[in-house]
Amino acid sequence: MEQTVWAVDGSFFGQRISGIQRYSIELLSALDGLVSSGMVEVVTPPGVRAPVYQNIKTVTFGTRTGLAWQQWDYPAYLKYRGAKGLATCNVIPVFGFQGIAVVHDVCYRARPDFYTDLRGRLSAAWHRLQYRRIAHAAQHIITVSEFSKREITRYYGVAPERISVVYNAWQQMQRIAPDERIFAKVSQLRRGEYYFSMANLLKNKNFPWVLRAAKNKPDAVFAIAGGGSLTEEAKRLGLADLPNAVYLGYVSDGEAKALMHHCKAFLFPTLYEGFGIPPLEAVACGAPRILVSDTPCMREVYGDCAGYIDLKTNHGYVDDATSPKQDAALLLARYSWKKSAQALLDVLQQQK
Template sequence: KSEITKYYGVKPERISVVYNAWQQMQRIAPDERIFAKVPQLRRGQYYFSMANLLKNKNFPWVLRAARNKPDTVFAIAGGGSLAAEAKRLGLADLPNVVYLGYVSDGEAKALMHHCKAFLFPTLYEGFGIPPLEAVACGAPRIYVSDTPCMREVYGDCAGYIDLKTNHGYVDDVTPPKRDAAELLARYSWHKSAQALLDVLTQTAN
């Protein structure tokens, strides 16, 4: 909203925001077989993130965090040549990094539920739905980049990564997520649909 106002000169009162939601995760059964397929992953003892090669996803930050925590496994899901990119960055030889490739929705749900924390160090995001899905799946902690968008969406439910000063450090003393039920109640597809209907009705009138 603030960027539309800034770059296009649209008055804030003329902009309506319709948020994403998380209820699609309720229909997905967790696929626990992922832990048999990837024995390096022990429930509750790994960090989980979802990555690709888009610059805004900030994949290198996760690798630097893994380098700084050599005794903890970092599980990274996502397609593309992530391992090749790690090699290009000089961060290929990290034995505690597990590249999962594409994972199914069920596997992702199991990985989110059992992770030590879900990491989302994005440089730029319009909403950032994966951490919300992680909370819905029972992730005990989420760490997101410290941006206005993330602050607006996640409030006190997240630990925040200041990307200007934090170049790969996960603070394990941050308390577990707070107000998870309140956070989840704030976002629903029913509310999103109603908000969109309200905008269309007001526009038609």
């Protein structure tokens, strides 16, 4: 029987790396060691370079870039090649797609209150269109947690048997060397004596909670990494003059690893996630403790290996008595890109 060819939308290789792109990159790297030659191809727009794989073929196709490439050139390649699509970043072509799509979460549908300005509303409208299209057109859907699977079924009526869970993992952190120079650059940081969080202005990340925690614990240092207008947001909230809140701006991967390793605890008071990978990365870097929001997703992913923040009653307080019940090694053993790649391969083999 002729082998099904799966052609991956590789446009993410030209995008700034966030959790979605990281998932795609690491999953393909691990999948390369499992698939037979000719089974999987990565298709990229002009000027976007994919890695060199052993068994996965890479192809540059088309003349467009960005969203136009995704919507026109990528489906043209699928037709030309007679291949099925594998789209790993929440987006498929509106027309001409048959295959598997990854939906990382449906936050734009579940929490429209997070997207109230014009840009947010437009982004939410586009993503909700994509969710509906994927629910209708994708042969199969992959998501990153059982929680997210339930959300897709709840909001888009997709039968559970059409959805498979392929988790995130953490092994990419092993390739990063910690950059301890951050402690010389920022005099307020002393190893083992600060709380660390990675923030942005997305409402689900709940940056205000970290500021309130800093206000309520003035004798402790709160190190906050992230770009954008965090200080402007702090001014808007009336929390701009906290001497124990240290804004680090964007930090390198090596600096983040050092900061995670030496913190008192890594804070992740998220309001909504499909998986929530930063605390897992923090544990992989040696963080002695992670404190995450008490939500179904966080409970599923982190189990008894985290301390939990009840955001219904805790509006900004770090409880140093909140401790995990299980060792971090159990958490790390639960997730690996190799396991996830095998789960993806099982889906590819089933969906011929």
